[in-house]
Amino acid sequence: MSGLLALLDDVAGIAKIAAASVDDVAGQAVKAGAKAAGAVIDDAAVTPKYVHGFSAARELPIVLKIARGSLINKLVILLPIALLLSAFAPWLISPLLMLGGAYLCFEGAEKVAHALSSHKVNEPVLTVTPAGTAGLEEERVRGAIKTDFILSAEIMTIALAAIPDGDSIWTEALILAVVGIGITVAVYGFVALIVKADDFGLHLAERGGALAGLGRGIVHVMPGFMKLLTVVGTAAMIWVGGQIVVHGLHELGQHQPYEWVRATSQAAAEALPAAPGLAEWASTAFFDGILGLVLGMVLIPVAQHVVSPVIAGIKGLFGARV
Secondary structure, three states, rough: HHHHHHHHHHHHHHHHHHHHHHHHHHHHHOOOOOOHHHHHHHHHHHHHHHHHHHHHHHHHHHHHHHHHHHHHHHHHHHHHHHHHHHHHOOHHHHHHHHHHHHHHEEEEEEEHHHHOOOOOOOOOOOOOEEEHHHHHHHHHHHHHHHHHHEEEEEEEHHHHHHHOOOOOHHHHHHHHHHHHHHHHHHHHHHHHHHHHHHHHHHHHHHEEEHHHHHHHHHHHHHHHHHHHHHHHHHHEEEEEEEHHEEEHHHHHHOOOOHHHHHHHHHHHHHOOOHHHHHHHHHHHHHHHHHHHHHHHHHHHHHHHHHHHHHHHHHHHHHHHHO
């Protein structure tokens, strides 16, 4: 009997350790996912445009296809790469993170420049491919998955950098998997709600009754909400991208402008004793965003006149060999 009680006690101890490990993984996954907020918001803001122009019946299947591709990006391709970096080249994580941050700044600044430009570019119209509508859908899905790969790489790198040193490779893998799955479900679940909201509102309006007004309100509000989501996504990209670059420079030994932003934020907190935390956060976000916008604006001509011609030349070389 005493042996059975000892065995049960051991089992209970193991269960407690396992539960603590699960809680620890979940907590670290939440923290790591929160660090990637800027890329997550942009992912949610960018995706709805890929279903624009298709029938209502094809909207959810397209979103599901993109979500499946996003999971493959994160779990099959990027997670193993992240673990290899963590095990064999941890020194590369910060530079890669800064590269991704610079890309976020560039993409956000490009959207700002486009919004401020007097020469507006019209949205591309749907053109049927040789494979018909199905071919057009697959083309859109491939384009969305390629865009998602860039954002997913940033999300997974940010999450990897947020995991404390000393965790085993299996713990890191589990945290990254939880982050990847959780963010994908959250983002594409939110996207599904967005793309079907107007149809839901129209359905309520057509049914009539007490909820007809709510339905008309949803239909009326959704265009403005989509514009607001785009603005928030762009601001988040620039802010998070600037923060990543500033913090990365600090870690690599270049302590400005990190120290200046930190000192300014502390001064803002002291100037607003009623809400010091809010003042410090807002100040840090504002100046990180300004620095990110400046960096992004500098990168626009670099991308146009240096990066794009180089990529086109490389594609031409490979095309000539084929």
